[in-house]
Amino acid sequence: MENFVKEFDSYFQNFSFKEREKQIDKVDKKEFDIVIIGGGITGAGIAREAAIRGYSFCLVDKEDFAFGTSSKSSKLAHGGFRYLAQGEIKLVRESTTERNWLASALPNLVRPLGFVVNAYEGGKDSLSKIKIAVFLYDLISNFLSKYKNKNKHRYLTADKILEMEPEVKKEGLLGGAIYYDTNVDDSRLTIETIKDALAIAKSKKIDSYAFSYCRFIGFDKDENNYKLVYVQDRIGGLTHTIRGKVVINATGIWIDETLEKANIKQKFIRPTKGVHLIVKRQRLGNNNAFGLRSIDDGRFFFVIRRENYSYIGTTDTDYNENLDEPVCEKKDCDYLLNTINYVFPKANITYKDIISAYAGVRPLILEEGKSESAVSRKHIIYDHSNRFITIGGGKLTIFRKMAEDTILFLQKKGYIEQTKLKKNKLQSNKFKRNKRNISKKDYLIALKEKIIYKEELNKVGITRDYFDYCIRQYGKGAFIIFDYIIKNLDLGKRFIDDYILTKAEVVYHFNYEMALTISDILERRTETNCHLHYEKQRQLAEKIASFLIDFYGFNNDELKKQVEDYCERIDKNTRFLRENL
Numbered sequence: 001m002e003n004f005v006k007e008f009d010s011y012f013q014n015f016s017f018k019e020r021e022k023q024i025d026k027v028d029k030k031e032f033d034i035v036i037i038g039g040g041i042t043g044a045g046i047a048r049e050a051a052i053r054g055y056s057f058c059l060v061d062k063e064d065f066a067f068g069t070s071s072k073s074s075k076l077a078h079g080g081f082r083y084l085a086q087g088e089i090k091l092v093r094e095s096t097t098e099r100n101w102l103a104s105a106l107p108n109l110v111r112p113l114g115f116v117v118n119a120y121e122g123g124k125d126s127l128s129k130i131k132i133a134v135f136l137y138d139l140i141s142n143f144l145s146k147y148k149n150k151n152k153h154r155y156l157t158a159d160k161i162l163e164m165e166p167e168v169k170k171e172g173l174l175g176g177a178i179y180y181d182t183n184v185d186d187s188r189l190t191i192e193t194i195k196d197a198l199a200i201a202k203s204k205k206i207d208s209y210a211f212s213y214c215r216f217i218g219f220d221k222d223e224n225n226y227k228l229v230y231v232q233d234r235i236g237g238l239t240h241t242i243r244g245k246v247v248i249n250a251t252g253i254w255i256d257e258t259l260e261k262a263n264i265k266q267k268f269i270r271p272t273k274g275v276h277l278i279v280k281r282q283r284l285g286n287n288n289a290f291g292l293r294s295i296d297d298g299r300f301f302f303v304i305r306r307e308n309y310s311y312i313g314t315t316d317t318d319y320n321e322n323l324d325e326p327v328c329e330k331k332d333c334d335y336l337l338n339t340i341n342y343v344f345p346k347a348n349i350t351y352k353d354i355i356s357a358y359a360g361v362r363p364l365i366l367e368e369g370k371s372e373s374a375v376s377r378k379h380i381i382y383d384h385s386n387r388f389i390t391i392g393g394g395k396l397t398i399f400r401k402m403a404e405d406t407i408l409f410l411q412k413k414g415y416i417e418q419t420k421l422k423k424n425k426l427q428s429n430k431f432k433r434n435k436r437n438i439s440k441k442d443y444l445i446a447l448k449e450k451i452i453y454k455e456e457l458n459k460v461g462i463t464r465d466y467f468d469y470c471i472r473q474y475g476k477g478a479f480i481i482f483d484y485i486i487k488n489l490d491l492g493k494r495f496i497d498d499y500i501l502t503k504a505e506v507v508y509h510f511n512y513e514m515a516l517t518i519s520d521i522l523e524r525r526t527e528t529n530c531h532l533h534y535e536k537q538r539q540l541a542e543k544i545a546s547f548l549i550d551f552y553g554f555n556n557d558e559l560k561k562q563v564e565d566y567c568e569r570i571d572k573n574t575r576f577l578r579e580n581l
Contacts, residue, residue: 005483008476011199012512015210020514024211024233027242032056032208033416035229035244037216037258038251039063040070041190041396045403046250047210048197053407053419056201057208058242060231062215063324064520065194068252070396071187071524072326072360074276074302074314077102077110077397078181079141080377081117081291082300084133089140091378096141096149098398102189103182104147108475109192112151113183113305114288116165118343121172124298131155134179151180167285167344178288183306186396187524188473191513193399212514214240218261219247219388227387235516246415248406249390252363253323264384268392270366270375271323275332276313278356278530284310284340284347294339299373303340309355309531312336316372319361325569326359330576333357351580355533357573365393381409389415460485460492469500473526474508481508495543499532503547510552518544518562519569534574538567 014023034050036043039061050057061067079096080088102110117134119127134153142148156164158173194210201208213234220228222243229242251258255269290303304311315332333354340349364375379394379402389409394402410416457467462482470478484504485492491504509515509525518541522528532540545559 004476004479008480008512011202012195015195015198015514016511017514017516018511020211020516021236023209024214024236024240026207027058027209028240030056030058030207030243031226032058032242032244033246034058034410035227035242035247036060037229037247037249038254039065039190039194039210039212040068040250040252041066041186041193041399042070042252042391042394042402043248043250044070044190044193044197045399046248046391046406047208048193048200049400049403049407051197051200051204051206051208054204054206055407055416055419056206057197058244059194059197059210060214060216060229060242061212062234062254064212064517064524065210065514066187066190066524067212068254068323069360069362070190070252072274072276072358073186073396074274074304075184075186075306075311076113076181076302076304077184077189079137079397080395081115081133081137081179081181083377084136086374086376088376088378091376092137093140094401095395095397096137097145097147098401099182100141100145100147100149101400102184102397103149106184106189106192106475108472109189110182110184111472112180114151114178114180115291115302116156116161116176116178116288117291118161118168118176119174120169121174123172124293127174127176130177134177137179149180153177153179165285165287165290167346168290169343169345181289183304184396185473185527189396191525192475195513210514212520213516216258216261221386225387246387246389246410249388252392253361255363255390255392257323259384259390262384262388268366268380268382268390270364270372271319271361272364272372272375273317273319273326273332273359273361274314275328275336275359276311276357277328277333277336277354279310279312279349279353280355281305281308281310283353284312284344284349286310286344290343292339292343294335295342296335296338301336301339311530312340314360316362318372323361325572326361327572328357328359328574328576330580332359333576351577354574354577356530356570357577358530359573363392379405381406383409383413387415456486457482460489462492466500466502470505474505477508477512480512481505484508495540495547496536499528499536499540501526501528501540503551506544506547507551510548517565518548518559519566522566523569529570534570534577537570538563541566 033055034057036046036059047057047059077099079099080092083092117130119130138153156176158175215232217230217232226243227247232239249258253271256267289305367375377395382390391406411418481504494502509521515521541563545563548554
């Protein structure tokens with residue numbers, strides 16, 4: 001264990017709150033190949049692709065990593081089943097290929113999930129249409145693909161569906177099918193991608209950095225034609241100048257806002273809001289995920305099985321309010337529940353069954369004359385000249401392809417020098433997991449009864465459920481958490497009895513994942529904001545604050561503010577529930 005901890009520490013010790021001030025002070029004296037504005041999955045992917053190809057980078061985000069859309073998605077790496085009906089075959093092929101790669105590269109985070117699609121008498125989707133769609137979906141996914149979806153679709157009779165899913169509406173049920181996509185924790189995928197980028201850069205001795213809470217305020221250029229990117233460190237308060245050969249605007253829903261700071265008035269983004277409701281899975285009764293059509297407007301949305309929870313969503317409506325704080329409203333909830341209670345009549349889900357809710361904003365590319373759901377999920381790369389480009393659109397699943405396209409675009413334009421690695425598919429298609437994340441072999445071995453550390457872990461009370469949970473969430477990082485607990489039993493304690501989060505995990509987030517606030521932990525390093533009932537969120541946040549004061553000596557007043565900030569966001573997304581119970 002000690003050797004593993006030392007190796008892990010050598011890669012990630014600088015990605016810690018303890019090292020942040022020292023690291024950010026270095027950037028003023030460096031010159032980078034690429035400066036990336038935006039720390040969501042798009043920016044993270046570009047950083048990783050840059051490192052693989054030998055380019056130095058500096059990534060900044062005005063908030064935490066994955067603060068925007070990359071922590072508020074449907075938690076899926078999916079091929080876009082509904083895009084088949086829109087004729088977007090190329091996008092489906094691209095998305096399923098990337099989904100299959102992710103499932104191979106990060107098996108702890110990206111896990112198979114079956115989706116049941118039912119045909120009802122008088123419904124928009126006939127049984128034959130559904131059968132053809134799932135057949136084509138797998139064909140497009142697997143034909144001549146290196147990475148394949150090994151879970152194949154099946155056609156289902158009405159009786160078989162009711163056997164598998166006894167809670168669904170049986171009147172008029174004709175049959176259906178099941179196809180497979182994958183679950184993923186979107187924010188953890190983003191964090192792991194940034195960590196992977198930094199680890200690859202370190203292994204190649206390329207100075208590269210990633211900073212959250214670092215706001216872009218404008219840029220200029222020097223006599224050597226380097227872009228001078230001015231950023232304000234919201235933690236330390238100082239303004240820093242980052243020099244780069246090229247600057248990439250990868251700020252997602254804030255693309256237009258970033259362009260304004262660069263004195264560019266062009267509009268790229270059509271923001272649309274997507275809302276999700278979370279209930280306990282046993283309350284809804286689904287054993288798989290479902291693809292449903294709204295009984296109100298025919299729009300396609302999901303019921304997603306995520307461990308012991310069911311995610312219901314998402315909506316898709318134009319959004320012109322505060323991009324930093326989208327909220328779930330009563331009308332959003334009612335829209336989703338109308339269909340849920342029609343398809344799952346026995347469940348009769350009401351407001352009291354909802355344990356949490358969240359809203360996110362999609363950075364769709366502006367296309368005149370199309371409805372929200374009809375806007376393409378394709379990505380674009382736009383050159384503003386003067387070594388400044390914007391990448392927008394796309395979707396979580398294809399972040400690696402978006403990153404590869406961006407780097408190749410920069411090479412083609414001559415903004416960065418060509419490297420020996422041109423297409424570089426083999427390296428780009430693999431996480432550097434042998435020393436950093438968890439490999440498939442490690443994952444499978446770790447889940448067996450006879451694990452290397454079984455005896456030690458049993459002695460300190462690490463249960464099998466907690467072991468499996470940590471492996472899913474943290475990959476090899478789980479063994480750092482176990483090491484903390486072995487050395488200090490108090491760190492193995494939960495903050496509250498009926499929720500799984502332990503003190504050791506919080507220490508891990510601060511020491512190895514650049515967590516800087518309570519919200520960083522509860523909203524983006526874990527899914528606590530989704531999985532713990534909204535009425536218990538303050539209790540947990542306050543206990544974490546007390547722990548951080550005792551363990552690290554953090555400022556009491558600052559932590560009180562962090563607790564209030566976090567609880568305010570929870571309250572805004574669940575206010576309609578309390579007001580209507």
